[in-house]
Amino acid sequence: MLDATNDLVTIIKDFGFPIVAAMGLGYFVYYIWKWVTEEIKPVLGDASSTLIKLVDRIRMLDNDMIRLNTQTRYDTRIQRRHNQRRSFR
Numbered sequence: 001m002l003d004a005t006n007d008l009v010t011i012i013k014d015f016g017f018p019i020v021a022a023m024g025l026g027y028f029v030y031y032i033w034k035w036v037t038e039e040i041k042p043v044l045g046d047a048s049s050t051l052i053k054l055v056d057r058i059r060m061l062d063n064d065m066i067r068l069n070t071q072t073r074y075d076t077r078i079q080r081r082h083n084q085r086r087s088f089r
Contacts, residue, residue: 008020
């Protein structure tokens with residue numbers, strides 16, 4: 001631990017804090033980019049395909065609901081006409 005601290009102090013003394021900080025931040029950006037591309041991107045691809053499947057199912061259910069609603073309205077109109085014809089007889 002002491003050797004690592006001494007090495008860091010020596011590097012800062014030789015190159016300056018701004019250069020060492022920029023190198024550290026550069027490594028951090030590289031590490032995050034590598035992590036995102038290897039770990040997160042494949043999971044997002046799977047989630048995207050699952051989301052597309054769910055949207056398709058919702059559209060299908062919505063179309064079914066519209067069809068049933070239309071059929072119910074049509075049946076109600078026919079029933080009313082039938083009742084009106086009965087009442088006139």
